[in-house]
Amino acid sequence: MGIIFPLFGIFTSFILIYYLSSLNRSNAFLALFFLCCNVVVLIYYGLHYTQDPFWEGICFVHFLPLSYLLGPLLFYYVKTMVTDNHRLEKFDLLHLIPAVFILINCLPFTTLPFDQKAKIAHEIINVTEKYSLDFQFVSFESILVSRTLHLVAYCIFSLIYFNRHARKTKAVLGQLATNHQILKRWIYLLCGIQFIISSNSLLHMLTVVGINFDFQSDAYTQIFTSKQHYFAVAGGGFFLQNFFLFLFPKILYGNVSFNPQNGNSTIFNEFKSAIPKKRKHLEIDVEIEEELQIYLLTLPFTKKDFSLAQMSFDLKISERALSLYFNTVIGITFSQWRKKIRIDYAIELMNAGESKKITIEAISTKAGFASRSKFIDAFKEQVGITPSAYIKSIEI
Known part of the structure; x- marks a missing residue:
């Protein structure tokens, strides 16, 4: 049943992509962000629940750089959503450096013959549970911990950027856009969910690689070493993220308007008004x-x-x-x-x-x-x- 969560999210991503042709171009980054989020969960599911050496070989390490795209895509979405410039500057490409670095760092493992990779993956996941591999610059354990810290940092950074832009807009124009509140609720919700997922992932990874804290108890260790707990929070969090998007139809369909909303508007009416219609x-x-x-x-x-x-x-x-x-x-x-x-x-x-x-x-x-x-x-x-x-x- 757990696999339904990421599959539903991937379906949601294609809905966002479908409405890109004539609507808000910033939704391209939201669609890519949702797609990467759910692919990450799908990979984790295939890695730890299939018990299949073939899938373990495919999912193990190869997709690590993908985790370092989540933060930049979240920021790109927030940036292009609140500005009138839906194109990235050259400077924005610097956010992709960590993903490229991890890609290069993992080459000693990813370039091995597939049978050898599958064997190593199966040994680590199902036998030793010791996440130690020969990489070029940084260790496997460091990557597992830093990828969650990377996303936590981008959640905070995206919120700071959103609020700074709102203050700047009010200072320049004397008022905020009428769509500010719906954008604020959505972006705060999106970053909040990601913060919870990444924080849980951070505690899980720290426990898995053997980093202990003074306050750590047996119950704490049991919870955060449990794959079931990790997948429940990560998979459930991403599912809620996908579900909540449908409660923001104007975000889903890229139809956020500056026109004031009717005070008697219902969710059904919002869906009806948000879905793009053929017009003259x-x-x-x-x-x-x-x-x-x-x-x-x-x-x-x-x-x-x-x-x-x-x-x-x-x-x-x-x-x-x-x-x-x-x-x-x-x-x-x-x-x-x-x-x-x-x-x-x-x-x-x-x-x-x-x-x-x-x-x-x-x-x-x-x-x-x-x-x-x-x-x-x-x-x-x-x-x-x-x-x-x-x-x-x-x-x-």
Whole structure:
């Protein structure tokens, strides 16, 4: 029966993936996170309950790097969920270094012939229960302990990032998004469940590798050396995580809106409103286009902190709908569109003679650019020449 838990979670992951085509792209990281979580549980189940040397050989050590992806995927999800940038920066790839390091560290074992690996795995799991192997840099015991500490640290880090972003949003916009509370409940619940699972796993691994504490009793040792207890907490925790996702339908379907919710809303109504429906794109796109044209008359893009979230607040249109409009109708991302209209506005200023009164840096500031260098790079990319060259060309 225990195998149903991770299989249900894998099914949930594919539901998230299914709705990625036109909805919240950050759910890609949530889907990968759920998939990795449940694969980890499935591997543990196959390793300790099948009693099959073939499955023991497959599951033993090979998937250890996967455990070091859980934390980064959780953080990537939180980061992309609360910002209007659903793409990772190069700096974000540094979070994957531990997984790569463990992959390289385990090569002396993973490159052995399969029969030999299966024999070693069976010996350790069912006979000696001594988790000692020859690796390159760090011991097997250290990996088993550090992978849980790694996830605990990312749970805390993700919550800190979420709260810092909320404070920053309130300071910049003067208010929080109307979807803040549902996101807060979901992210706190998600990180809380992972914290419990990883803490239990940490105590289990510390006991298994023989690290004892002064407060440790016979009952404590019996509980945390028990595979049944470990799998009950880990498998049950991941199952609850999968189950709770269905209680947050707007998260499940990536349809978190900035529009205020009806006070009489029920779970059934939330499911009904959250499930993506076929709609007449032409009518909605025309409405957005009309509102956008009026909105641009106020020159909101000239502010340095102008973002998709700001536009969503001002127009009372969800970020999801705006992102879909930019990607499908205009054919570019919001960031590309913002840069384009800023350059267009800068050209208007130059054509109006502003370049005779103020410097290029002042024009870049008036157009909303954070720095002169970024303005010059964007201008050259769009126009083909530098701002100085353009000014000279219109003065001839």
